[in-house]
Amino acid sequence: MATERPVRLVLDASLLLDPVGGGGAEEVAPALRPGAEALLRRLRYSNLGVAICCSEETPTYVSDFLEKTANLHSFGITLIPAPNGNRLLGESMLEWSRSSSCFYATSRIDEELFSELQSNNWRVIAVDTERGTKDSGVVNISKLQELLLTLAILIKKELASSSVLMVGYSMKQSREQDFAKRGAFPLYPSKNGIIFVPLSFELPLASQLHEVDMIIHKMTDEIINIDPNCSINFPQGISFSAGMSEIIRFMEQYPDFCIIDPFKNISPLLDRLQIQEILVRLQGLGAEGRSKLRAPHSLKVKNFHGSELQKQLAEANLSFPIIVKPQVACGVADAHNMALVFQIEEFSNLSVPLPAILQEYIDHGSKIFKFYAIGDKVFHAVKNSMPNASLLKSSSGDEPLTFNSLKTLPVATKEQLLQNRVQDNKSLDIDLVQEAAKLLKESLGLTIFGFDVVVQEGSGDHVIVDLNYLPSFKEVPDSEAMPAFWDAIRQSYELKKGKVQT
Template identity: 35%
Template sequence: MAVRGVLVESSLLEGSSSVEKLLFRLGLSNLHVGLLFTAGQNSTEKEELLKKWGLSDVVKVVAANTDEDVVEVINKAWPVQASQSVFVSPDDQDTVTKLAESGWNIIYSGQGGIIKEAPIIEQIDDLFAAVATLNKKACGERLLVVGHVMKWSREKDFLKRRALPALPTSNDLTFIALQTEKPLEPQLTVVDIVLHKATDEIVSVAMIQTSTPADRIQYSDGIQKLQRYLAANPDMCVVDPISRLTPLLDRSLTRDLLEDLEDAKVSETTVVRAPRSVEVKDLEEPHLTQAVSVGFPTIVKTMMACGTADAHTMAVVFKKEGYVNLQVPLPAVVQEYVDHGSCVYKFYIIGEKVYHSCRRSMPNAASLAVSGGSSVGLPALVFDSLKSMPSSFEGDGKPLENTVVEGDGSLDVEAVGKAAVWLRKKLGLTIIGFDIVVRAHFMTRSDCSFR
């Protein structure tokens, strides 16, 4: 039977490279988790940490005094049957022998012991791979282990939503975090699928154009190590191949990619297209004339969509003089700004399935141009899309809250769904996210644009 509970000898926490990460991963793994404190071990500090991080309800402290039988204390506090429980210990102690005799699984951290078949891990952070191995033995080949790589803030957000469970899910998946600072091969022996967010790990981007665009992007040492492993092990399932991400990182390549979308004829009644745009190396002539040719208003975006400090610096330009000394890094892509009634549709493709939701977005251009009380209208509005999106202002000068809004029913979900399938095949990716806006005023046909 699969592991449903893990009890960790508390002294092992001191061997963790990050107690915060370990406790979050344990507490929000959907496993029943406990920390065992025996005579002479003070639980106060760890209890305070659990409270500080909001984990005291999901990581239980099991404390035994000097005059108490440790195993009896555990049995009273532990709700999971022995065969589905793991005790992680640094050495052979009476507790190990007694728990093993009652059917518990034992994992040693640091060295082995008298339980010869017990797995041995070097550090407590390796616990999840060991638990996954036990679950593989219990569940067989139907259980798929997903090893994930992403920045800690993103992983933490997923953990809070219980989206990376170590407890096998109903569709036979279990998740472990890959530690890219350590050798990958031993970790990946138990992994069936690698799930990564390599764009979290971009170190630098060369602005010089090369014959192979992927060569412009330098990833962290950890991602480079993962790339080398995947190149040497081409049968490993990875979501998604890192080399296929490049067209989504360079807006110039994205623009080229979407050129054929309108010709794909995904609908007889709805046009799904990329926004009209031009690429400019600078905003002097003749490039200024090219930028103006797109019309007004326009939205100006840096060439790289992520991976650089200013990748999310953008500007909405309302008139020609707005291009003068515009504080957006060049080269850039100049796109038409499509009025969309403050509603953007977030589309997500996961395998064969397409999902979407509607979120509050930037208002129509006329509202933006007079934001902040300007009666004559701004020539341009510069902003960072990660920090603060421009918004309409109410009568008291306060911006509208960025909350979820309801769509107006004008979205042709079927047409955009077909466009999503076209995009997935074009890119050869499994997981993709993109934005769609619907023109706020339209004549006989809906007009949907990728944003």
């Protein structure tokens, strides 16, 4: 569901400007106060109509700064004259109040202005004011970081709809920005009635968590350290930030609270050995006459110098070249530092973190199929990948090929793609992989996850080489990905709610 009445938000300049700059008699370069940049960044993709206002008496150099800030951070933001208690509101604000639910956020007290706004159906939010307002109709909050949650609460109340869900999210800034740019986190309800608000570790988390209906998170963004010598079994062996630790404690205290996804369901994906064990269980898929789906042959090692290494490789059905990966799959700085080894001697002085997983390198025509399970929907995309082993060996210079799989992954050139007789979608048994996705969803208990498939040249085996939680699914068009994302969240909530009520 989506409401038809839009929401307007006007930010008074006092809310955004650092009082140290641009506020005195001397011309001091204006600057944003701490927290304002993050606020504007989030509001840009909130689906609210936003405007910055300043008084007509504002110095030109300040109003110019505000205008540049508006243009930089928010689509469609325009500067308007600040309302003055001695005259009526500007026509724009009067018009907005007739057609929209309107909110005015400020850090200055002006009782006459507040009265004028409220008489025209505006809700006023006073932020970080030195003294409170006498007006009981004004919502007072102490920190700028509280504004988005306060807005979400007021918007939900304004809509008077019990079906609107408020979802709190937690992930690193770059990931949040990538999702937000695609419209994933609207503050105005999505088509199926979901409001998103960021959880702030700068505020008491308990009060925030009691306001939202559910949480979506990327817990790996808040991992400080993983002990590679400890069996990764949440929470054993994992150190989290103080904020994420508080969320974990909250979930322990309120186990019926809805979260996407439970931490214990995600923890196996932090460990490449556990991922391998999960994938091995899928190897029964594939009927006679169809492609075979399997996990790559692999072996865990604690060092690269054991006298039995050659024998262990043979027992694990591993032959060169071999790709070497840290056992810890994510959440630490070197989790994606890998190497491709072409002969046994190259294991000496190898810099890949230990313990490590040795995995067969599969010639796959330089094409990888990225699959995304989002709720009940499964999407896939085709991407260029690493060249076949013979081409990599010819350029390695008799040294192991080291790389970071997120930054410096060697990708086939156009010429190599032609030499490899590049595969296309016809080589992929989509039904087989869709079946694998369904089984993975059931066994993992995850709402949103991704996995990578390569098709082995010659045999046609479908080999799942990676499995990860809450990927960006950036290859899926926004028009398909966002509705699936929102539906997955709502379905998860309703399923959890149904379980709790029974």
